[in-house]
Amino acid sequence: xxxxxxxxxxxxxxxxxxxxxxxxxxxxxxxxxxxxxxxxxxxxxxxxxxxxxxxxxxxxxxxxxxxxxxxxxxxxxxxxxxxxxxxxxxxxxxxxxxxxxxxxxxxxxxxxxxxxxxxxxxxxxxxxxxxxxxxxxxxxxxxxxxxxxxxxxxxxxxxxxxxxxxxxxxxxxxxxxxxxxxxxxxxxxxxxxxxxxxxxxxxxxxxxxxxxxxxxxxxxxxxxxxxxxxxxxxxxxxxxxxxxxxxxxxxxxxxxxxxxxxxxxxxxxxxxxxxxxxxxxxxxxxxx
Amino acid sequence: xxxxxxxxxxxxxxxxxxxxxxxxxxxxxxxxxxxxxxxxxxxxxxxxxxxxxxxxxxxxxxxxxxxxxxxxxxxxxxxxxxxxxxxxxxxxxxxxxxxxxxxxxxxxxxxxxxxxxxxxxxxxxxxxxxxxxxxxxxxxxxxxxxxxxxxxxxxxxxxxxxxxxxxxxxxxxxxxxxxxxxxxxxxxxxxxxxxxxxxxxxxxxxxxxxxxxxxxxxxxxxxxxxxxxxxxxxxxxxxxxxxxxxxxxxxxxxxxxxxxxxxxxxxxxxxxxxxxxxxxxxxxxxxxxxxxxxxxxxxxxxxxxxxxxxxxxxxxxxxxxxxxxxxxxxxxxxxxx
Numbered sequence: 001x002x003x004x005x006x007x008x009x010x011x012x013x014x015x016x017x018x019x020x021x022x023x024x025x026x027x028x029x030x031x032x033x034x035x036x037x038x039x040x041x042x043x044x045x046x047x048x049x050x051x052x053x054x055x056x057x058x059x060x061x062x063x064x065x066x067x068x069x070x071x072x073x074x075x076x077x078x079x080x081x082x083x084x085x086x087x088x089x090x091x092x093x094x095x096x097x098x099x100x101x102x103x104x105x106x107x108x109x110x111x112x113x114x115x116x117x118x119x120x121x122x123x124x125x126x127x128x129x130x131x132x133x134x135x136x137x138x139x140x141x142x143x144x145x146x147x148x149x150x151x152x153x154x155x156x157x158x159x160x161x162x163x164x165x166x167x168x169x170x171x172x173x174x175x176x177x178x179x180x181x182x183x184x185x186x187x188x189x190x191x192x193x194x195x196x197x198x199x200x201x202x203x204x205x206x207x208x209x210x211x212x213x214x215x216x217x218x219x220x221x222x223x224x225x226x227x228x229x230x231x232x233x234x235x236x237x238x239x240x241x242x243x244x245x246x247x248x249x250x251x252x253x254x255x256x257x258x259x260x261x262x263x264x265x266x267x268x269x270x271x272x273x274x275x276x277x278x279x280x281x282x283x284x285x286x287x288x
Numbered sequence: 289x290x291x292x293x294x295x296x297x298x299x300x301x302x303x304x305x306x307x308x309x310x311x312x313x314x315x316x317x318x319x320x321x322x323x324x325x326x327x328x329x330x331x332x333x334x335x336x337x338x339x340x341x342x343x344x345x346x347x348x349x350x351x352x353x354x355x356x357x358x359x360x361x362x363x364x365x366x367x368x369x370x371x372x373x374x375x376x377x378x379x380x381x382x383x384x385x386x387x388x389x390x391x392x393x394x395x396x397x398x399x400x401x402x403x404x405x406x407x408x409x410x411x412x413x414x415x416x417x418x419x420x421x422x423x424x425x426x427x428x429x430x431x432x433x434x435x436x437x438x439x440x441x442x443x444x445x446x447x448x449x450x451x452x453x454x455x456x457x458x459x460x461x462x463x464x465x466x467x468x469x470x471x472x473x474x475x476x477x478x479x480x481x482x483x484x485x486x487x488x489x490x491x492x493x494x495x496x497x498x499x500x501x502x503x504x505x506x507x508x509x510x511x512x513x514x515x516x517x518x519x520x521x522x523x524x525x526x527x528x529x530x531x532x533x534x535x536x537x538x539x540x541x542x543x544x545x546x547x548x549x550x551x552x553x554x555x556x557x558x559x560x561x562x563x564x565x566x567x568x569x570x571x572x573x574x575x576x577x578x579x580x581x582x583x584x585x586x587x588x589x590x591x592x593x594x595x596x597x598x599x600x601x602x603x604x605x606x607x608x609x610x611x612x613x614x615x616x617x618x619x620x621x622x623x624x625x
Contacts, residue, residue: 035416085601090412094355094419095551095600098544103593110587219540223427226420234413263431267424271405274421278408 002134007252013140013209015248016147020202021225022232022240023154024195030171030235031191033090037097038078039199040222041104042071046200047213048112051119060122064204071200074104075193083192084185101218108215116214119207143205150198151241158237167191171235224251227270233280242281317465321458329461330529335562335569336464337525340471342549342561344519349547350555351479352511353491355419357543358402358426362395362516364537365429366523368446369394371533372439375448384451384524391520398425399516403509410494410504423540430538445534454528467525468562471518476558478514487511491556519546541589548592551599554606563607571595 021039028036046067054063078100086092120126121139129136158164170177170184178184206221207213228247232239247266254265273281321329341363348354370387377383402425406418433440440446454460478484486507489497498504527533536542545568553564571591578585603610 029416033412035419082597082601090415091349091353091355092600092604094415095547096597098357098547099593099596099600101593102541102544102589102596106587106589106593110590219427223424227424230417230420234416260435263428267428270421270424274405274408 002132003256005134006136007256008249009136009140009144010256011249011252012147012245013143013248014251015244015246016143017202017206017209018221018224018228018248019147019241019244020150020198020205021221022228022244023150023237024198025225026229026232026235026237026240027154027158027167028192028195029229030237031167031174032083032087032188034083034087034093034192035090035097036083036192036195037094037222038074038100038104039195039225040218040220041101041108042074042196042199043203043206043221044105044108044213044215044218045074046071046203047207047217048108048117048203049200050204051117051207051213052112054119060125060208064201067200067204068197071203072193072197074200075196076189078196079189079192084188105215105218114215116212118212120211121208139209143209146205147244150201154237163187163190224266227266230280231270231273233282236280236282239280239282321461326457329457331569331573333457333461333464333529334526335566336461336468337522337529338545338549338569339468339562339565340522340525341519341546342553342565343472343475343558344515344522345543345546346550346555346558346561347475347479347487347511347515347518349550350557350560351484351491352487352508353415353494354407354508354511355415356402356406356422356512356515357419357540358422358424358429359515359519359546360538360540360542361398361426361429362519363523363526363546364433364533364535364542365394365398366391366520367527367530367533367537368433368440368523369520370524370527371446371448371531374450374527375446379449379451381451381453384528388521388524391524392517395516395520396513399513400509403505403512406512407505407508410498414494426538426540426543430535433535433538440533440535443535445532447532448527450528450531460529464525464529467521471521472558472562475514475518479558483507483510488556544592544596548596548599550606551604552595552606554608554610554612557606557608557612560606560608567607568592568595 021043025036025039028034049070050063050067053066054060057063078097082096082100083093086096125138125142127138129138156164158167166177166182166184166187170187174184202221203213203218206217210217224247228240228243231246232241232243247269250265250269251262255262317332320332344362345356345359348356348359369391370384373383373387373390377386402422406421406425407414409417434442454463479487486497486502487510489500489502490504490507494504497507523537526537548568549564550561551564552567553560553562572588575585575588575591584590599606605613
């Protein structure tokens with residue numbers, strides 16, 4: 001029984017991290033119709049920038065903020081210079097974000113070297129609680145709380161604010177929003193950069209969890225995030241929240257019992273869902 | 289129906305100029321071996337083999353409009369299957385034939401399964417879902433190769449011996465050249481066949497092809513199976529050339545290599561892949577030689593990505609596409625409207 005409580009916490013923590021990536025991917029996909037292959041790269045950059053700033057300042061909070069700022073800035077640049085010229089051309093979008101993925105992943109190796117850099121958890125969250133002989137890592141609880149807070153914040157922004165209203169309207173019909181005198185392009189940039197910032201935050205939070213940062217961690221997590229996005233239904237962030245929890249728990253369970261099967265388990269789960277519900281768990285919330 | 293029959297009758301005619309170019313290139317290729325170094329010969333052999341890898345991608349991207357991010361699994365699968373069989377059963381021609389048969393069956397089955405899941409949607413959602421699902425398939429293949437250490441030696445890579453007749457570099461060069469010519473002819477026949485025409489109709493407008501009564505998923509599956517088989521054959525040739533397989537061959541990066549070959553050369557042209565492969569391989573080689581001048585030149589991936597982004601933004605039709613466009617413009621200027 002104790003094992004299951006532990007795996008539940010591990011799984012939810014893992015799910016919270018995946019959610020940070022998947023939510024951004026899903027909202028960008030919904031509003032802009034762009035699938036962003038640089039998400040994994042932004043994840044890595046978040047990790048490296050946070051380690052770098054943590055080394056300079058010694059403050060975990062400043063490191064997280066720096067990662068968010070770096071992710072936001074990179075997202076803004078990517079959108080303005082590279083994604084904007086190819087709106088409406090899905091193939092070109094996929095190709096161009098793949099190219100950026102290659103360049104910026106290699107830039108990380110150029111700047112910080114090819115070898116993994118060890119990272120430690122901030123001292124005030126490094127401990128564990130032992131409740132009835134169940135060992136609970138404080139950092140994982142922190143991750144779960146961050147995940148829930150981000151989910152609540154996204155929900156609030158999308159459903160309760162004017163910005164969210166424009167975003168929802170833009171997902172339905174960007175031309176109509178433009179015709180009503182709202183500059184939808186500003187929202188496009190903002191959403192893209194916001195999703196990028198979330199991915200960078202995810203990377204910054206992931207590094208202390210696994211204890212090191214390396215340039216290969218992006219693609220693995222990006223694939224998990226893609227699986228979540230398809231599983232949950234493209235463009236639906238509710239779907240990505242539920243999908244993240246499902247995938248997080250699957251990863252935690254399988255990697256506890258037999259680690260080599262983790263990758264297969266997640267993909268098999270995806271294929272199973274696609275067979276039963278081709279549109280994903282929460283349907284297509286995207287214009288077709 | 290008229291849309292499809294239009295496509296069928298407007299076969300892209302090859303200009304006499306291009307024919308001269310092809311004959312010239314062929315002649316030079318046959319004269320080169322006695323006159324150049326082994327390094328050059330091996331580089332050219334690589335180009336011939338990888339060109340087919342690129343061409344197989346062109347069938348997907350250029351002729352059917354599919355983005356398959358797991359395509360490396362066919363190429364790498366061919367290299368690994370041949371390598372494993374050579375190292376386990378001995379480097380003989382019989383084993384090679386068996387490896388070819390098994391690899392073709394393997395890639396056809398995998399392509400079928402992959403397509404069943406990847407080609408569920410249509411429209412832009414379909415393209416995106418396909419890219420994501422094929423990416424997952426590719427990663428599974430890479431992961432499997434890394435896990436089955438007993439057969440693949442994991443991350444260290446698998447070294448093996450090849451049949452005697454492929455050990456001579458110059459002979460291998462000719463085999464590679466022959467392979468490229470034969471595969472180009474076969475694939476050209478395929479894309480110009482009625483099936484190939486339907487594939488192009490799907491690329492241009494899948495909905496319309498569907499309304500015309502074509503089972504578009506079936507044609508996409510055929511395209512993926514043919515492309516997968518062609519690519520796995522290139523993988524076997526690559527095994528014969530390099531006598532080495534590692535998990536790099538199965539990464540997304542290798543899929544992107546094939547993608548870059550076709551988009552630099554020109555998608556939907558088939559021949560473009562040859563020019564694209566030659567350009568990319570020669571550029572890579574040239575930059576590596578500049579390594580002594582500045583360290584930055586050893587970061588091939590930076591240049592790779594930069595070329596990639598620039599081509600997608602500014603030369604979306606590639607070299608061959610740009611050349612054909614230039615030709616067409618000149619033609620229309622000559623003729624009074």
